[in-house]
Amino acid sequence: MKLSFSAEDEAFRAEIAAWMRDNLTGEFAKLKNRGGPGDEHAFFEERRAFERHMGKAGWTGVGWPKAVGGRGAPLSHQVIFFEEYARAGGPGRVGHIGEGLAGPTIIAFGTEDQKRRFLPGILSGDDLWCQGYSEPNAGSDLANVRTKARLVGDRWVIDGQKVWTSLAHVSDWCFVIARTEEGTSGHKGLSYLLVPMNQKGITVRPIQQMTGTSEFNEVFFDGAETAAENIVGQPGEGWKVAMGTLAFERGASTLGQQMAFRNQLDEIIAIAKANGRARDPMIRQRLADAWIGLQIMRANALRMLSKAEGPELPREAYVSKLYWATWHRDLGKLAMDVLGPEAEIAPGSPGTYDLTPLQQLFLFTRSDTIYAGTNEIQRNIIAERALGMPREARA
Amino acid sequence: MNFAFTEDQLLFRDTVRDFLAAECAPAQVREAAAGDGRSPARFDKLVEMGLTGLTVPEAQGGLGLGLVDYVLIAEEAGRAALPELLVDQIGIAVPLLSRFADRPEVASVLEAVATGAAKVAIGHPMDPFVADAAGADWLILGKGDAVHLVPAASVALTAETSVDPLRRIAGVEWLAGNDTVLSDAPGLWDEILDLGAIAMAAQGLGLAQAMVDLAAEYARTRQQFGKPIGSFQAVKHHLATVQVAIEFARAPVYKAAFTQRPRDVSHARIAVIDAAAMAARTAIQVFGAMGYTYEVDLHFFMKRAWALAGVWGDRHYHLDRMARMVLSDDAAIGADATFADN
Structure with a gap:
């Protein structure tokens, strides 16, 4: 076990941090922290241009093998990439379904011809x-x-x-x-x-x-x-392939998601300090609980990825969706409780329905426990696959 | 001792429920959200039913009913997500004004409210805006301890947007003058806050029940794995848990309406905020992705519950108040005190 980063890791960190600092500027500056969950409609074309820009610089497919045009980065570099991307306020990726799901599926199950035809378009940001x-x-x-x-x-x-x-x-x-x-x-x-x-x-x-x-x-x-x-x-054989894609949904990209979660929690803590709610003992405890939950998710993700080599997912992989979804749903609610009466006021003029990022977060997080397998399905999976329980009777 | 409503009270409640089921069905709420959010025709019918005069003293042309009668009506307004200004007016503004009904100028406002000729909006100074200020003829506002009854012409409104597409909220700028003072008795705003909290709690009960009812109906019909999803324990237990929370919030709300004691009011408020939040979260979960759309009616109820949870003292305000009442040095606790006078 080694939890610290090596000198070589830190050099990689400096490289991506510098690139983000130098490139999330000019026409792309307005994309900072935009386009995330609940905000997907924001600056879509500009984010698409940024995706292409990243592709040209070789910052797409960081974890993909070199043989198919990826960076072939080891796990530590993938972690660092997601950390620095989020730290810099990198916008919601328009190519994430290709990079995170379609691409890895084609790499794992596709023919050489399919790899040649489809992977370059994902890496370049041209094909969504x-x-x-x-x-x-x-x-x-x-x-x-x-x-x-x-x-x-x-x-x-x-x-x-x-x-x-x-x-x-x-x-x-x-x-x-x-x-x-x-x-x-x-x-x-x-x-x-x-x-x-x-x-x-x-x-x-x-x-x-x-x-x-x-x-x-x-x-x-x-x-x-x-x-x-x-x-x-x-x-x-489509089911087998489809399940492979779902496994990628639980992969390294959750590390990037945790960085976004951390940014959100930091913002909520800052508001609580500013508006006095941080003195409220119940709010304090919920903020502390949220912080603990974030540490748990990160430690579990790093542990899972460190040994995810065989085709079988380790038992701890099954628990991650249930955990982060519930944690994030609670975070959305916490954000509203920290805002108090201000939570009701939307920024747009009457007749419009523009919401603040935290209001969007609250609503979006209502869906976390539903998409990509509801909490109920996740619990069934844990019970049946990790614990060997009999399947529920079906009609 | 009888913790039950009279037949007359329940009959009136049923009449209002049937009326709202016909005139304020989810499809009509959706229609209102797409337009300017208010239906003058529906408001006229509320007036015809005597609802605007429900709590107005008989001497001013009202029905002269109390908060125990009112709380059932407010619950129905919540159940229907009624957009029009009714609950705040008859449950907060009118009970307050009725205390000063011996003053001719106040009596005339009450008379006009009962006939539907005038509307009164009210906002607690603690909240940053007033609901339905824009359509009101009179506003009840605060400066320090003083409670003012201010004509609409004397205020400047800044419309704000609510997360609830059907709430109409506005910031209010006004200059306090001696001629608008209703009372400057210390502590009056605390009593008004209790009225507001009861109003929010009663509506919240109805909203929570509406969300559970929508989700239960969906769970009975939506099929997955060849069966209605409501047949799966993972789904049905969710809804059962919410129903428990709603029932355990119902008694405190009714009790608070009866006693109007701060500790009962705060208890009711907290119980309903929790039950409604749980109902919203669970109902969305049961509807699955459908529950996250604008196209299913659920979100109108969820957003109303969200908005109402923040005003007239949010959960933390009431919990803090309750803790002070229970933990203060002179708080009476122990076997003889906790259940004394209920």
Whole structure:
């Protein structure tokens, strides 16, 4: 065990810190601390330009292998990258679904040809991706996918509907799980397809969130097409590949998320000190509890990543989503309680619905315990996979 | 001893509930949020039902009812997320004004309130804004200990935006004059705060119940894994836990309306803030991603509960007040004191 950073690590830290300092300036200066959860609509085009700018400088795919164009950074460097990116107020990444989910899935399960075709666009920031998993009747019961794809000549033809598709309205590609074998149900008969978004067979309808903004969408596939070779893994193996993607959701990027959490907690503490709420014993205890929770998350993430080498996720990986989601939901509430009566006042003029970053945080954190597996599903996973409990009876 | 409402009180409550179910259904609340947020036609009907005069003394043309009658109505207003100015007016402003009904100028305001000809908004000096100040003919405002009844023409409003798309709040600038003083009795604002806290608590109860009802209905119909999600213990236990919290908040609210004692009021306020926050969090969870959208009605109730939790003393204000009452050197505690006079 070694928790400190080496001289070489610190040199890397100086490099990324300097780059952020020198590059989050000029036209990009206004992007500082923008575009995070609840604020995804802010400066989208400018953030896309920043993503390209990062790509040119080699700051995308930091943890990807060198062989596919990544930086091949060791874990310690990935940690440092996320720390310094967050410390500098780096904007919400528009390419995070490609970099964090689509790319790693293609790297792990894709063909050499797919790696050549898809990975450079993710690294350059030119191609944005979205995730076509959930459907109206396949939420917690994800295996209940009804979207169908059939092979017609050299094309997959896709019919169905996805929902809660983040950034679909701006994405170039979508990875879709679709049923490719007639008469199958559940995990069997699904395939993992890479589908171009810009085609007439696809309609995207934004869903308005309680924040008043729209970050996710419904996506309708009506005879949408993709080339036969745009399948990751074998036909019928889509569930295995999809679960691989979900494992990446629990990977190194959670370290970056924790840095954002820390920034939010710091802001809330600063407000509590300024408005006197920090003298309130109950608020003090909740702030201290929040700080402890953050340390727990970080220690657990570092421990998990340090031994995440085999294909099996360690037991501690299963607990992380449940923990951070609940912690973050409580943080959102704490922010409002620290603000007191001021929490009600939105900054926009009457008739508009602009919210302060902390109000957005409060509303956004209502969804933390729902997306990417609800708390209830997480507890089922912990009970069934980590503790070997029998599965719940199903109809 | 009888901790129960009369048949008449419950009948009136049911009448108001049925009215609001027809005239202030979630679809109509949604419509109001898309427009200017207020329905004059619905307000007229509230007047016709006698609701604006509910607590106005009979001598001024009201029904002369008390806070125990009122609390059930305020709960229904919360259950429907009623946008119009009613609860604050009849539960805070009118009970205050009624104490001064022997003054002709106050009596005439009360008469006008009962007939719906005038509206009165009220804001505690501790809160940074006044709800529904913009539509009011009179405002009850504070400077130090003094309570002023100020005509709308004498104030300057700065409209603010609320996180609740249906709340209309405004900062109020005004100059205190001798001619507007209602009373400068020390401690009166504390009593008004109690009225405000009861009003917020009663609405919060209704909001919490509305959210649980919406979520329970959804859990009965939404299917996953081939079954209604409400059949899973992980889901149904969530809602059961909230219902326990709501029931345990209900008795304190009714008791506070009856006694109007600060310790009962603070207890009720805290219990409801917690129950409503739990109801909102849980209902969103049960609705899953749907609950996070603007397209499902739930958020209107959740945002009202959020907004109301901050005014007329938030959780920490009331908990602190309660702690002082329980822990002060002269606080009576022990077997003989804790349940004395209930």
